[in-house]
Amino acid sequence: MTTYICKCGRRVKKSTDASTTGNRLSGYAPGHECWGCPYAMPYGNYQWDESARTVSRETQGYECRMSKTLTYASEFAGSIKDKCTCRVHSLDFDFLSQVSAWIKDTYPDREIFGSFSKDIRASDYGSDGRYCLTITCTQNLKGIATKRELLGQFFTPNGSRKDMTPQQEMEKILADIKKAKEIFSCTPAQNADAAATMTSPAASSSAAAIPTTSASEAAANGLTPALSPQSSASAPVVPAETSFASAAVPSFDFSALGDLSQQAADADQQFDLHYGAAQDEYMISCIYLARIHALTAKAGRYGGGTWTKWYESKGLSKSSSWNMVKTGESFNGSTIEQLKQLPELTRKDLNLIARSGCAGQLVEAAGDRQRVQELLAQLKAKEYKLNETQARLKSAFIQEQESRDAMNTANAQLEAALADIDGLQEQCAQMSQRANDAEEARIAARLQCQKAEAERDKAEERVRDAEEALKHQPIVGIVDEEEVDRRAAEKAWGLADARNAELAKDNADMKKQIAALNSKISDAAQSDFENANNIAFFCRRAWDTGKGSYSRLVGEDLETTFASLCETLNSIREEAARLCRQPPEYDGGEEDE
Numbered sequence: 302m303t304t305y306i307c308k309c310g311r312r313v314k315k316s317t318d319a320s321t322t323g324n325r326l327s328g329y330a331p332g333h334e335c336w337g338c339p340y341a342m343p344y345g346n347y348q349w350d351e352s353a354r355t356v357s358r359e360t361q362g363y364e365c366r367m368s369k370t371l372t373y374a375s376e377f378a379g380s381i382k383d384k385c386t387c388r389v390h391s392l393d394f395d396f397l398s399q400v401s402a403w404i405k406d407t408y409p410d411r412e413i414f415g416s417f418s419k420d421i422r423a424s425d426y427g428s429d430g431r432y433c434l435t436i437t438c439t440q441n442l443k444g445i446a447t448k449r450e451l452l453g454q455f456f457t458p459n460g461s462r463k464d465m466t467p468q469q470e471m472e473k474i475l476a477d478i479k480k481a482k483e484i485f486s487c488t489p490a491q492n493a494d495a496a497a498t499m500t501s502p503a504a505s506s507s508a509a510a511i512p513t514t515s516a517s518e519a520a521a522n523g524l525t526p527a528l529s530p531q532s533s534a535s536a537p538v539v540p541a542e543t544s545f546a547s548a549a550v551p552s553f554d555f556s557a558l559g560d561l562s563q564q565a566a567d568a569d570q571q572f573d574l575h576y577g578a579a580q581d582e583y584m585i586s587c588i589y590l591a592r593i594h595a596l597t598a599k600a601g602r603y604g605g606g607t608w609t610k611w612y613e614s615k616g617l618s619k620s621s622s623w624n625m626v627k628t629g630e631s632f633n634g635s636t637i638e639q640l641k642q643l644p645e646l647t648r649k650d651l652n653l654i655a656r657s658g659c660a661g662q663l664v665e666a667a668g669d670r671q672r673v674q675e676l677l678a679q680l681k682a683k684e685y686k687l688n689e690t691q692a693r694l695k696s697a698f699i700q701e702q703e704s705r706d707a708m709n710t711a712n713a714q715l716e717a718a719l720a721d722i723d724g725l726q727e728q729c730a731q732m733s734q735r736a737n738d739a740e741e742a743r744i745a746a747r748l749q750c751q752k753a754e755a756e757r758d759k760a761e762e763r764v765r766d767a768e769e770a771l772k773h774q775p776i777v778g779i780v781d782e783e784e785v786d787r788r789a790a791e792k793a794w795g796l797a798d799a800r801n802a803e804l805a806k807d808n809a810d811m812k813k814q815i816a817a818l819n820s821k822i823s824d825a826a827q828s829d830f831e832n833a834n835n836i837a838f839f840c841r842r843a844w845d846t847g848k849g850s851y852s853r854l855v856g857e858d859l860e861t862t863f864a865s866l867c868e869t870l871n872s873i874r875e876e877a878a879r880l881c882r883q884p885p886e887y888d889g890g891e892e893d894e
Contacts, residue, residue: 305367306430308340308392309478313367319699320428323364337485338478339394341365342421346691350623352594360620366423368430373474374467375431377460381449384441389434389455390427392474394419396462397434400455404436413438413447553614557607558600568592569611584632590622591629697850704843711839715832722825729818732811739807746800753793760786840873 302314305322313324323344326335335341345361375396379387391397394417401417408414415436427433436451438444457463462470553569555562572589590612597608612622764783854862 303369305369306371307365307367308371308430309335309338309475310371315367321366321368321423321426321430323423324367326363326365329363331486335365335482337482338365339419339481340392340478342423344423352598352623352626353619357620357623359624366426366430368426368428370428371430372467373431373471375462375465375470377452377456379436379448381452382445384438384444387436387438387448387451389415389436390429390431391434391462392431393465393470394432394477396455397432400434400451403454404451407450408447411439412443413451553611555607555611558596561596561600565593565596568596572615584628587625587629588632589629590625594622594626594629693850693853697847700846700850701843704839704846708839708843711832711835718825718828718832722822722829725818725821725825729815729822732814732818736811736815739804739811743804743808746797746804750797750801753790753797756793757790760790 302316303318305313305315305324307313307324315322315324325344326333326341329341330336341363342365343358343360343362344364345359347358349355350357372390373392375389375391375393377387377389379385381387389397389400397417401415404413404415413436415434417434421432425432436448438447452458452460455463465473553566555565555569558565568589572586572593593611594608597611600607609619612619617625764786767782851859851862851866
């Protein structure tokens, strides 16, 4: 068992060893201990939304992303000397919004770009529990300058946040969680949409206990009451403000639909009567909601905003209303009397039946409880197999991601080694330049020494000539020219000897430095050799890890994966071949000594 930490500091043990995992919040609704937490996020399967022409998620519940360790301090990660991506790691949503707003306002032309939104994915949270805001810049010197300005605006040179210490950030985040939960606990009606989308038994049972309208009210609207026996007999009285059927809710203006406005208004009234009431009436409200959706589309006002304004007036989100549309359409051929005969089912069961397209079979077997349960058991078995398949795919994806992470780590190590080699080559070039300068100085000193020797030879020649002349001439007077020449020669030799000693010392130091650089370059070459060998190891490891999943693929998935694999291997082979075809004099970029 591994202990994981929620954002609020709560610790949970789970039988997994992943760096992050989800803590499913069972029964997440008003009254739940985590209700309103800003870090609770929806989970569910993604599907194609035909009306919106995009992929949307079917929210199945809410979870809190947990990690083995939890860091509250906000930090800047990345280099400000290159054009690569940088990141801001933080749990303070206010701070992330502030950074995002500064980027947008300061650089509207997107010399630097990074936008924070509370529509967070599970992968946005890292192994230390923090959210990761990715920031990119343009691939030029101006882009690099924008990163430096961002760092100076919000962070210290070492990447720590300027205006708060880690302890202050932790206290603020915990206070934000507490405040948000208090606000949501005081206003449950505003969050009824979130509670309605939950699939837990607790949420379903609580919904089933809410009474519907009276029989006389239903009769006045031309509808037979659809209360279950349990709810009609002993349902407790609930305050009016907890239901959408409250008289305080104003009717919606459907005048934009023209001739269809009255039909939409009637459907709206029936929706209010049944939404939030007994369990089987949830399906009735879905049928009327689907009818309103169809009427707005038929009137041509679907894209004009009438549909969106209507479901927002009911406190519904886009995903929740779309789920109810699909449920209502699947039961659209059923009558209210048939739905009344259904045995008590949870909303999770009803949604499963609606998704499976077996609503007609369910209604036909409404009077046969055993037949309904058999049908439901078959659907659950199919869903279990589907979930099992999805779990295997998710596991394969995680293994593939781990392999990619390992490859990225190897690439980072290779880049670091190449950077070290570049640094050593630059140092070697500097040392070579210094050696050349010293050699030039030595040559100049040698020329000065030779010049001094020539002057000395001339002085000695003059002395010999003077001595010879003195032998043949009487001594008239003494001129000490020899002493003058001797002193000049001694001075010249002294200067030459001192300069030669300095050059000899410089040469000795230079040889030591060149030997040290050669040793470092040799070590770097060995590191290059080991890293190059590791490439094949990591590729083989990635294949061994993912080949089980690969072997289970069929059809288009197999063809797509095989094409991608071949493209990647061919690209690696071509790049390696180009490196092998370098000319014989190519030495990897190192400068000659």
